[in-house]
Amino acid sequence: MKKRFLKIAAICLAVSAALAYPVGVAVSALSKTGQSVSAADVITVVSPAQSAEIDLDNAAVKKYFAEYTRKSSYAYYGHGDQYFMNDVKLEWQSDEAQYYQVYLSEDKFFSSAEKYLTTRPEYLLQNLVPNREYYWKVKVSYENGEQKTSKAYKFTTKGSVRAITAEGVSNSRDLGGAKTADGKTMKYGMLYRSANLDSITEKGKKQLRMLGIKTELDLRGDTLTKSALGDDVTLINIKGAYYVGHFKGIEFGYDENKEYIGYFCDELRACANESNYPMIFHCAIGRDRTGTLAAYLQMLCGVAEEDIYREFEFSHLSAAGTADGSTELGVYAPFNAMMEQIKAKEGATLAEKAANYAIKMGVTANDIASIRNILLEG
Incomplete structure (x- = not known):
């Protein structure tokens, strides 16, 4: 028992040291004796193959985007969560190690690399961005203190939507990737939509926190007092508007709508505040109140009408989005x-129509300019 405890303690100390190790190290490392250790022929990548192109869309998502016409989402309605992206499994071979560190970066110099620890010669990557080039390498650490680092490898992703995997959460995705009429693109990693986070697991919290979320915008009103993601994530409660019409909508001419027009302006102002980003917003099932805000933001940004419909109907590929x-x-x-x-x-x-109407509802031209500046690139 004592021997096992000492071994576990040694691994914990080694992992602690690894976390302090700087990202972007050279392809060779130093042993305990201070001599350079080559990684050649010691660390061999199994998958993905060098320069591989990986499709993140699963079969249902691929079919949905390839065949979409308005209302075609009905074919997916009520069949549960069908939207999750394909994960990417990194696998390699090496002599037996105490643990491994995986470095993942969008640039070949690993200047802003993410670092992951594992005790197995594999690591599962989730929630990758579609249509991106990724670089990765592995550092192997041995019980005697020796370390070896592989050469860098590359793969490219492709896909139609960044559907987010977070255990206990449904109908979740990144609003990035949509193209605008003037040639710009909505940024990935800024704005996420989902169903409620009430049943999120500890694993799900970790998955969302890895996205760097700073703010949770809950469109159900004052239902919660703090974010499910932790005390360091700001919670904003607003009673979200439902479409138009005479009940909680954003259409003038109905007394019942007056307060919800005001609430909707609060939603847009929250989205105009750069300090709130990255942000996740949701209602109960992530379709109506969430869909109203998502569509309006896309309209303000200049996304094509058909793409806005397709994004809205994508909720039908989720369990939550059809749960009511x-x-x-x-x-x-x-x-x-x-x-x-x-x-x-x-x-x-x-x-222009969406912007003019938003100003009529009560937001400012500066608010709209801020939303566009935050969410668009190119």
Whole structure:
């Protein structure tokens, strides 16, 4: 027992030292004697192959994007979570080690690399960004203090949507990747949408915290007092608006809507505050109130109308997004009504119409400019 305890303690001390080791080290390392140790022919990558292209879309997602027309999401309605991305498994071979450190970076110099520890010669990567080039390498640590580092390897991802895996959370995805009419792109890693986080597990919390989320925007109103992700994540509670119409919508002319127009302006102001990012926003099932805000932000940013519909209907590929028992048409109709209402507003483009209407509701031109500056690149 004492011997086993000492071995575990030694591993813990070694891992602690590894965490303090600087990212971006050279391809060779020093042994206890101070001599350089070559990694050649010692660490061999099994997968993915060098320069491999990896499709992150699963079969259902690939089919959805390839065949999408309005209402085609009905074919997926009520069949549970079908949207998760394919994970990427890194595998390598080496002589027996105490533990491994995996470095992952979007640049070949590993200047801003993420570092992961594992005791097995493999590591599962989740929630990667589609259409990106990734570089990775492995540092092997032995019980005698010796370390060896592999050469750098590369793979490229492709995919249609960054659907987020977080255990205990459904209907979750990154709003990044959408193209705009003026050639810009909505940034990845800034704004995430999902269903509620009420049942998130400890593993799910870790998965979301790895995204660097600073703010949780809960559109259910004052249901919680602190974020499920931890005390260091800011919680903003707002009663989210539902589409248009005469009940909790963003359409003028109905007394019932006045307070919800005000709430919707609060939502947009929260999205105009750069210090809130990266941010995750949600309601109960992540479809109606969440879908209203997501679509409006996309309109403000200049995303094409058809792409906005497709993004909204993507919720039908989730368990949460179809959990309330609404019929497919009952979900589509109010969203379509909102889009038609905005299209009827003053302005030459959908982005201008959405901006003009947002100003009429009560936000400022500076708020809109800030949203675009935060969410767009290129």
